[in-house]
Amino acid sequence: MKFSLSDDQIEFGKVAGQAFAKRSGLEYARGALDDSDLPFPTGEPWASLGVMELLADESRGGGGTVLDLVVVAEQSGKHLTPARLVSFAGRAVTLLEALGSPEAVTLLEAGLNGGRTVAVADSTRDSADRLRLDPSGAVHGRTAPVLDGVAATDLIVLAETDTGPVVVAVEVTSSSPAVRRVDPKPLDATRGLAVFEFRGAAAHVLSAGASVVPAWDRAKNVALVLLAAEDLGAATQANELARAYALTRQSFNRQIGSFQAVKHALVEAYVGEEQLRSLVWLAAWSADAQPESLRLYAASAAAYAADVLNRSAQTLIHTHGGVGFTWEHDAHLYWRRAQVDKELLGSAGSHRRTVASLNLDLELTP
Amino acid sequence: MDISDSPEESTFRVTVRQFIEDNLHSLVSSRGASADNVDTLKHAQSVLYSGGLVGVTWPKEYGGAGGTVVQQLIINEELDRAQAPRLIGWMGVGLCGPAIITHGTGEQKSRYLTNILTGEEIWCQLFSEPGAGSDLAAVATKAVPTEDGWVLRGQKVWNTGAHWSDYGVALARTGSPEDRHRGLTAFVVDMSAPGVTVRPLREMTGHAAFNEVFLEDVELPANAVLGEVGQGWAVALTMLMNERFVVGGDGSTYGAGPGALTSEVRKALPQLSESSRELVLQEYAACWIEALACRMTGNRLISRVSQGGEPGPEGSVGKLALGALLKRVGSLGLSLQGETAVFAAAPDGTNHWQNVAMFAPGLSLAGGTPEVMKNILGERILGLPPEPRVTASPALTTSPTASRDGA
Numbered sequence: 001m002k003f004s005l006s007d008d009q010i011e012f013g014k015v016a017g018q019a020f021a022k023r024s025g026l027e028y029a030r031g032a033l034d035d036s037d038l039p040f041p042t043g044e045p046w047a048s049l050g051v052m053e054l055l056a057d058e059s060r061g062g063g064g065t066v067l068d069l070v071v072v073a074e075q076s077g078k079h080l081t082p083a084r085l086v087s088f089a090g091r092a093v094t095l096l097e098a099l100g101s102p103e104a105v106t107l108l109e110a111g112l113n114g115g116r117t118v119a120v121a122d123s124t125r126d127s128a129d130r131l132r133l134d135p136s137g138a139v140h141g142r143t144a145p146v147l148d149g150v151a152a153t154d155l156i157v158l159a160e161t162d163t164g165p166v167v168v169a170v171e172v173t174s175s176s177p178a179v180r181r182v183d184p185k186p187l188d189a190t191r192g193l194a195v196f197e198f199r200g201a202a203a204h205v206l207s208a209g210a211s212v213v214p215a216w217d218r219a220k221n222v223a224l225v226l227l228a229a230e231d232l233g234a235a236t237q238a239n240e241l242a243r244a245y246a247l248t249r250q251s252f253n254r255q256i257g258s259f260q261a262v263k264h265a266l267v268e269a270y271v272g273e274e275q276l277r278s279l280v281w282l283a284a285w286s287a288d289a290q291p292e293s294l295r296l297y298a299a300s301a302a303a304y305a306a307d308v309l310n311r312s313a314q315t316l317i318h319t320h321g322g323v324g325f326t327w328e329h330d331a332h333l334y335w336r337r338a339q340v341d342k343e344l345l346g347s348a349g350s351h352r353r354t355v356a357s358l359n360l361d362l363e364l365t366p
Numbered sequence: 367m368d369i370s371d372s373p374e375e376s377t378f379r380v381t382v383r384q385f386i387e388d389n390l391h392s393l394v395s396s397r398g399a400s401a402d403n404v405d406t407l408k409h410a411q412s413v414l415y416s417g418g419l420v421g422v423t424w425p426k427e428y429g430g431a432g433g434t435v436v437q438q439l440i441i442n443e444e445l446d447r448a449q450a451p452r453l454i455g456w457m458g459v460g461l462c463g464p465a466i467i468t469h470g471t472g473e474q475k476s477r478y479l480t481n482i483l484t485g486e487e488i489w490c491q492l493f494s495e496p497g498a499g500s501d502l503a504a505v506a507t508k509a510v511p512t513e514d515g516w517v518l519r520g521q522k523v524w525n526t527g528a529h530w531s532d533y534g535v536a537l538a539r540t541g542s543p544e545d546r547h548r549g550l551t552a553f554v555v556d557m558s559a560p561g562v563t564v565r566p567l568r569e570m571t572g573h574a575a576f577n578e579v580f581l582e583d584v585e586l587p588a589n590a591v592l593g594e595v596g597q598g599w600a601v602a603l604t605m606l607m608n609e610r611f612v613v614g615g616d617g618s619t620y621g622a623g624p625g626a627l628t629s630e631v632r633k634a635l636p637q638l639s640e641s642s643r644e645l646v647l648q649e650y651a652a653c654w655i656e657a658l659a660c661r662m663t664g665n666r667l668i669s670r671v672s673q674g675g676e677p678g679p680e681g682s683v684g685k686l687a688l689g690a691l692l693k694r695v696g697s698l699g700l701s702l703q704g705e706t707a708v709f710a711a712a713p714d715g716t717n718h719w720q721n722v723a724m725f726a727p728g729l730s731l732a733g734g735t736p737e738v739m740k741n742i743l744g745e746r747i748l749g750l751p752p753e754p755r756v757t758a759s760p761a762l763t764t765s766p767t768a769s770r771d772g773a
């Protein structure tokens with residue numbers, strides 16, 4: 001048993017962290033709150049790290065593991081960088097590689113070389129609006145909020161047909177009246193969330209048949225692991241900011257970190273962070289080495305991550321007192337991230353339901 | 367990262383599983399330690415020792431196998447799997463033995479260590495006192511030098527297994543109370559020595575696992591000192607760190623593993639309303655996930671230690687989380703029993719969840735309260751400033767609970 005990162009992974013994380021620090025999402029998040037027309041950042045100073053293609057086939061410059069990408073995602077989460085790791089590097093790349101059709105590979109390569117900006121969309125939870133492909137090859141329905149959707153040129157969706165689900169790609173940049181993008185003012189601008197409505201939008205089939213659902217599920221679970229990893233990074237950073245302030249700020253002639261009331265809250269946040277790190281690494285390991293456990297461990301990590309980041313962001317605000325509640329301080333940017341992330345790719349409650357039903361059905365024990 | 371067994375670990379696991387299976391009869395003939403089955407449990411430990419399953423991490427020269435902590439984890443997992451009871455000598459093997467290896471004289475090592483492993487002699491910890499629990503530096507038991515040794519006077523409490531122990535490691539004051547932890551010395555106490563009285567304390571579970579120990583002019587030879595005179599705190603720290611490792615990091619879940627919870631949930635679901643069902647599933651999943659996190663954080667610690675690190679304050683993470691989890695699991699398990707939850711046992715005579723719920727508060731307190739664990743983590747890992755120390759004054763030394771060190 002070796003339950004720790006390799007030296008290479010630790011080094012990779014450091015280098016990635018430095019690259020993300022150069023384009024921290026904090027500044028953009030703050031700017032977007034005041035100016036809702038601020039363009040979503042797309043230039044990627046970290047492109048040379050080989051991050052986006054990490055999960056692609058070796059022939060496309062990939063050959064990395066989900067755990068490698070988790071190490072990077074922890075860093076993007078730390079800086080709240082809109083790095084498209086969850087939506088593209090994790091989910092779209094995994095999905096398109098698994099589908100493997102010429103159409104899928106063409107889109108994947110266009111996404112990797114920067115020609116297209118690809119994101120993956122889920123159906124809305126409302127059954128009346130579910131995504132459907134009609135016999136003429138057009139898509140109807142409404143998506144759930146799409147991660148990095150505001151910058152997408154192409155969306156991959158799982159659409160229902162009379163003969164079973166198919167995976168299709170829809171161009172969303174055209175001014176076609178069949179595609180409507182709704183992007184209301186976001187709670188956390190760094191997620192680039194948008195909702196799409198399709199009324200007969202032209203679609204290209206990427207793959208159909210029995211294998212599309214397992215491929216779709218695996219890609220979504222990989223995305224969940226990466227989302228949890230970004231939450232881990234954000235929680236770690238929130239805890240560090242709170243700790244640093246508790247060492248600096250004096251009250252009653254003492255550093256506030258010496259008060260048990262403050263110290264113990266910081267420790268509880270830290271314990272959550274350490275427990276979450278174990279779950280994220282376990283889930284990433286299962287994605288790479290034990291795929292049959294991925295669904296259970298990804299749901300476990302994602303549900304736990306939602307709670308941990310929520311608590312860490314809350315502790316960050318609380319430790320700062322009134323200062324932490326102001327517009328100027330960064331604390332609310334972490335709080336925003338926490339509120340939004342717990343609703344992405346399924347709610348924390350839905351992930352707990354998955355964990356419960358898998359265990360009750362399969363009688364697994366942790 | 368590879369969380370699964372290496373080929374060597376896998377071979378080791380097969381050997382361990384086979385040995386347990388071959389000897390299962392003598393191992394599970396008695397579940398749970400009580401004063402009535404000490405001999406059975408001692409025999410079980412000697413059987414396990416003969417298979418190399420006790421003290422696997424101890425150096426070979428002291429009767430161990432010079433193995434890895436991962437091997438110890440595998441042994442624990444396989445014993446859990448077989449539902450074998452915990453070693454009756456776990457305190458000697460996990461806490462006292464390592465302290466003797468680190469701080470003991472050659473004579474002490476050759477006299478005690480092998481018998482600790484075989485289960486021939488059982489050891490306990492004589493640390494806490496009515497006025498010195500989590501604040502261990504407030505120990506008041508006195509050791510007074512005599513011509514050829516020492517005399518011990520005082521009272522100890524919360525001493526797990528003292529009523530079936532042959533030896534204990536006692537912490538006693540050899541300096542002045544103002545010296546706090548600098549005036550302490552550790553002693554090996556023969557529990558059958560004149561003046562040692564052990565009185566079992568009944569816990570809220572209804573069982574008695576720990577005790578009060580009265581030390582009335584107990585005469586000890588000079589070679590009973592463990593470590594140096596005045597250096598008892600170092601011995602205590604070795605034992606406490608190992609205790610937190612054993613309690614929070616060795617993969618044991620003390621009934622918090624939701625295995626039993628799963629069948630309870632499955633049984634209860636059909637009788638519940640839809641809204642109750644949702645609440646139960648959410649809480650069940652939350653417990654399951656937290657238990658998984660506890661086990662994996664323990665495994666991470668063990669993996670780190672196996673690569674050359676020492677068990678450190680990180681053990682407190684596991685102890686904190688596990689203590690909180692067991693209360694939550696016990697509470698859910700009990701609530702699933704419906705009306706039966708208010709009775710000491712179900713109509714069929716089983717009382718598993720009643721026991722878990724009643725045992726849970728104890729696990730939080732054992733080895734230091736959650737607040738003390740949080741101080742340790744806050745100060746040693748997060749680097750936060752300590753609580754202000756109260757200056758020792760005559761008025762305060764008579765009331766040790768008024769001062770705080772964070773033992």
